[in-house]
Amino acid sequence: MNGIDKKPARRSPFLAALAALAITAAAAIFWQTPARSAEDAVVIPPPAMDEKAAGGSEKAIFAGGCFWGVQGVFQHVKGVTKAVSGYTGGSAENAVYEIVGTGRTGHAESVEITYNPSQVTYGQLLQVYFSVAHNPTQLNYQGxxxxxxxxxxxxxxxxxxxxxAESYIAQLDKAKVFSKPIVTTLETGKTFYPAENYHQDFLTLNPTYPYIVYNDLPKIENLKSLFPQLYSEKPVLVLASSN
Incomplete structure (x- = not known):
């Protein structure tokens, strides 16, 4: 683990000013060394099983650590029309950042992805998820x-x-593309609840935030490098589409 913890984005004006000073000081240190994600990308094969390319719109929900970075990655994937940060796995009344953060609600920070299967398939989204968006061998933690x-x-x-998803996990484990077994779980029948607005588009809106610089911006570069055919320079933003 590195020493840069994720913190809630919402602050009182006084605390926000103090946080800004601390962030500025911390950022000055990190500019002196190259950014490195806590979850390095891994080159993996495409899935042997996938959905057929088709028109229309579908949804996928992935959880892989802090939703800031996962959302930021999928906002840059061609064929994705929306990627929303939120909470999945628990009930509606507990889908609040401060409560979810206790780890006792059953939720996972997650991202709901709306995509066009004729441009990007579910299998391709999974390939990005396992390769770039997070480390699937880390049990109940990321970075x-x-x-x-x-x-x-x-x-x-x-x-x-x-x-x-089951087929792909088995395929990757058999090929031993990761140094440890994949611990990603599969859950069904769960409802997605959008997170608070101050969490949406966080990577795009806060590119100098130390947590983003160290943990998440390298993921965007890895997406661009490993999946140039899927990379979109312009992200699809939640707040822009809701205005």
Whole structure:
């Protein structure tokens, strides 16, 4: 783990001013060394099983640590029309950042992805998820963040997604592309609850935030490098689309 912890984005004006000073000081240190993600990307093969390319719109829900970085990655994937940070796995009344952060609600910080299967398939989204967006061998933590709310989980929307995900996990484990077994779990029948607005588009809106610089911006570069055919320079933003 590195020493840069994720912190809630919402502050009182006084605390926000103090936090800004601390962030500025911390950022000055990190500019002196190259950014490095706590979850390095891994080159992996495409899934042997995938959905057929088709028109229309589908949804996928992935959890893989802090939703800031996962959302930021998928906002840069061609064919993705929306990527929303939120909470999946618990009930509606507890889907609040401060409560989810206790790790006792059953939620995972997650991202709901709306995509066009004729441009990017579910299998391709999974390839990005396992390769770039997070480290699927870390159990109940990602980088500096620990707790079940940061677990690696695929929330399958239907039987087809579940089968594709199960097949791909088995394929990757058999090929031993990771140094440790994949611990990603599969959950079905769970409801997604959007997170607070101050969490949406966090990577894009806060590119100098030390946590983002160290943990998440390298993921965007890895996406661009490893999946140039899927990379979109312009991210699809939640707040822009809701205005």
């Amino acid at each position: 500096p963040d620990s707790g079940t709310q940061y677990r690696s989980t695929i929330f399958a929307e239907n039987d087809q997604q579940k089968k594709i």
